Amino acid sequence: MTEADELEVKLNALTQAEIESGLAVFKSRLREAEASYLNSCVHCGFCANSCHYYRAVPELENVPARKLGHIISAFKSRFAILGRAAPGLVGARPYDREMIRAWADAVFGRCSLCGRCSINCAIGIPMPSLFRAARASLTSMGLVPSDLQAAVDNSLKYGNNMAIEREEWIETVEWIEEELQAEVESDSARLPLDKAGAKYLFTVNPREAKFFPLSLQASAKVFWAAGEDWTMSGDAGWDLTNYGIFNCDDEQAGAIVKNLTDAMERLKCEALVIGECGHGYQSARWMGPEWLKQNFPHPVLSFLEVMDEYLAQGRIKVDPSKNSLPVTLHDPCNLVRHGGITEPQRRVLRRVTTSFTEMSPCGVENYCCGGGGGQLAMGRYKARRLSAGSVKARQISDSKAKIVAAPCHNCVDQLTELNKEYKLNVQIKTVAEIAANAIV
Amino acid sequence: MSLNGAMATLLVAAAAWTVLALLFLYFRAKSYGKRKLFAKAAGGANSVRRGAIYAFTSGMLPWAKESVRENLISYALGVAYHLGIFASFALLARFIICAFGRSFVFHLPHAVIALAQTLIVLSLCLGVIGGVSLLVKRAVNPVLRGISCPDDYISNILATAAAALALASHLTPRAWLTQAWLITGIILLVYIPMGKMRHCLFFFITRYNLGAFFGRRGCMPPQSLGGGIGA
Incomplete structure (x- = not known):
């Protein structure tokens, strides 16, 4: 069965109660800001060219306002007075299977949540916040693409999205350490694991361990050259990725980011350093505290900031x-x-x-x-x-x-x-x- | 009660409806509750304020956004259109004040009155040109047509008609023109909270939230204007 067929099967199997529950999840993700955004789009079309999907293929369904329009029209049909009284006038359409299909196609299939439309919107609607709410709704109904969900499930089960076992991770780190020592011709070049009290807890993308060891080796070389006191976690807490930010299930995303905060607590490091990863940084620095509903007691830094500081200080x-x-x-x-x-x-x-x-x-x-x-x-x-x-x-x-x-x-x-x-x-x-x- | 007095009363009632309905929408949006934020703001406590100020000032200048830089004509038409709408509301307000036996213009120097009238007429002209052009663009451009619903056309036609009739009745005062303008004004005011013209309220809320969101994260103002992390 193809992925598209799989979506259709799941869509057709949805009960009315599940559809209602999906809409409730969407509504539960709204706060006053998002409720305002739903009343703000003027359909000026300025956002069209800001989207790389539309730039590449200039068709209607790739226009951000169109994608947002699917969400707004379903919302209006249920929660706006005129949307219920005169749906045709304000473009309200019911939240049914056809609409859910349109949501899935728009927010999973034609959007990378990049936010470029937000800064180019004439009004200034931060559209990804609504697209995320829509993704959360779809995920709650089991309509998240299975391969995306698999990455989340791996993180929840193994502590990393590629299902790397602890032994494999440790062996890889040891092997990269040997490679680094050979490269710099010094035994002092280390990739320390579980060093309690180190200044930095460094986190990486599992792809580095699996496919791009040179990338991790390069980061370690920078730390070594700077004479830094750093470490990585041997257990869960070394993977910076968090695909919960993409399936938009906040509970799962929170559980994944907790691996990092738990490792920080366990190893008592001063700062959490996120390796080079966009969503990993946003997850740990900005979204993590919101998912866990707590201030992090430690700074969250990007490795780019750390390297910048080393160079500025001549380290x-x-x-x-x-x-x-x-x-x-x-x-x-x-x-x-x-x-x-x-x-x-x-x-x-x-x-x-x-x-x-x-x-x-x-x-x-x-x-x-x-x-x-x-x-x-x-x-x-x-x-x-x-x-x-x-x-x-x-x-x-x-x-x-x-x-x-x-x-x-x-x-x-x-x-x-x-x-x-x-x-x-x-x-x-x-x-x-x-x-x-x-x-x- | 004179016809003008009746019209002014209806206009006041329509304006009151607009305000009350917008307030209802505002409080309904507020009922969703404020999101409590836990992540520490980048660049200190002022970053939210700086972002919001940027969103309402430099961030609205034509060169601040690629979408505007690439659509300068549409942007100019939009500005003209809004100028015309504001001018037509100014004339409606003047009508109401005069109908209730008050006049503020008598206390102003002639030169100021003449300048104000010229600006009003100019704004109305620009508004009509802007409104009609954007309406045609919406009807002709397949993308705009695709993202439009009847409300988009109704809102434009009402606002443009109000500006056009305000202009016509201002330049050639005839009773039927004035009545047509006032009736259009009443319909426009009643319609504002019902359709997309409610953005006259939500624009400010949304724009503030945009600035606050990106300001908090150190993305607004952009680095070139002194914003950002590690700038």
């Missing part, structure tokens, strides 16, 4: 001529537009390369690579993801860069696919990999 010495190929920078949406980390990575790259050039547009205006919002984990929408990525491919091509720095492993994966799909002939690297290469 690591670099030779930028070791990175002489032109480098451009991709801005992960969760890190930059939703995370506020915009400048540290730029300062790092300016210091460790000889030819850094910005994409156009860049910073908070940069385009999503297409892999955000859990898109990489949803096979059902792969063709759309690659098509929407054509906007990013064009940006990279126009930059004339040979290396694309991507401070996010999900983005790295998507950019790697775009590199093949659009024959960009570039190298995709994390900022740490580029920085580590310049260390002298």
Whole structure:
């Protein structure tokens, strides 16, 4: 059975009680801000071109206002006076199977929750907050794509989204440590595990352990060069990813982020450092405290901020001529537009390369690579993801860069696919990999 | 009661309905409750305020958003349209005040009155041009047509008609034109809370929340204007 067929089967099996429950979940996610957003769209269409899906394929269903329109129309049909009295007038439509199908297609299939539409909206509607509420509703009815949910389930069961067992994780870390020691020719280069009282608890994307060990090795090299007191968790609490931010089940997302706070409590580190990952940073820094309904007693830092500080303080010495190929920078949406980390990575790259050039547009205006919002984990929408990525491919091509720095492993994966799909002939690297290469 | 007095009374009643209905909508939205936030704001306690101020000031300038930079004509038409709407409301307010035997214009110098009248006429002209152009654009552009519902057309037609009739009755005062303008004004006021024109209230709430959300996270104002983490 294909993913699309699976959705249809699940849709057809929904009972009216389940549909009502799904709508109740949507409503429960609204607060006064979101209730106001539902009354704000004027259908001006300014948001259309801000969306990479629409830029790539300019069809109606890719317009953010259209996606939002599905949500607003269902809301109005049930909860607005005129929506009930004269639905045709205000475009209200019932929350039925057809509407649920439209929601799923819009918020899972045509949106990476990048938020670019928000900053370009004439009114200023933060649309992802409503798209998240819609995803939560769909997830509660079991309509979340199964591969996305599998990543969440892995995190809940194994403490990481790739179901890596503890022994495998520890062996990988030991192996990377040996590689690093060989690289820097020093036994002092360590990847410490479970070191209580270390200054930083460092977290990584499981893809680094599984497929990109050089990335973890590069981060460790930076720590080593700076003489930092750091550690990673041997048990749950080393994986920074949190796909609960994408299925939008706050309870599950909270349980996953708790792995990090528990590890912090167990190891009594000063600060939690999130490796290069957009959604991981947003999850731990911004959403985690909301999911757990508590202030974190420790700072949550991006590894980019840490590297920036090392360079500013002269704690690591670099030779930028070791990175002489032109480098451009991709801005992960969760890190930059939703995370506020915009400048540290730029300062790092300016210091460790000889030819850094910005994409156009860049910073908070940069385009999503297409892999955000859990898109990489949803096979059902792969063709759309690659098509929407054509906007990013064009940006990279126009930059004339040979290396694309991507401070996010999900983005790295998507950019790697775009590199093949659009024959960009570039190298995709994390900022740490580029920085580590310049260390002298 | 004179016809003008009756019309003014109806206008006041319609305006009262608008305000009350908007208040109802506002409190209904508020009934969803405020979200309690736990994550520490980036850049200190002022970041929310700075973000909100940016959202209402620099963030609304034409060059601040790509969507505006790429749609400058539509943006200009939108500004013109809103100017015309505000001017037509100003004339309705003046009508009500005059109908109840009050006049503020007598105390103003002639030059100020002349300037105000010129600005009102200019704004109404721009408003009509803006309104008609945006209506045509909505009807012709397939994307805009696709995201529109009848309310979008009704709202535009009502507001544009109010501005056009205000202009016509102002330039060529005839009883039937004035009555048509006033009746349109009453319908417009009654319709405001029912359709998308309720954004006259929710725009401010939404825009504040946008600025507060991104300001808190250090994304607004943008780094180039001194915002952001580690800027």
